[in-house]
Amino acid sequence: MRSILYIIAVILVIGWLIGAFAYSASGLIHILLVLAIISFLVGLIRKGKI
Template sequence: MRSILYIIAVILVIGWLIGAFAYSATGIIHVLLVLAIISFLVGFIRRGKV
């Protein structure tokens, strides 16, 4: 489950970077960034409990 969260987080960060440099959409880019940060935090929290 932990590796799935990291994969999702990496995909979201890559999507955010592509969106930040290729398009000038405002809302979707920041939503992707927030989701990626949340995924990383959940991964770190779950890793600490195991």
């Protein structure tokens, strides 16, 4: 489960970086970034490092 969260976080960050250059999807960019950060934090918390 942990690796799936990391994969999702990486995909969302890549989508955010691609979307950063597409000015027409500005709201979507921030939603992708927030989802990536949340996925990464959930993975860290479940792993027990925090």
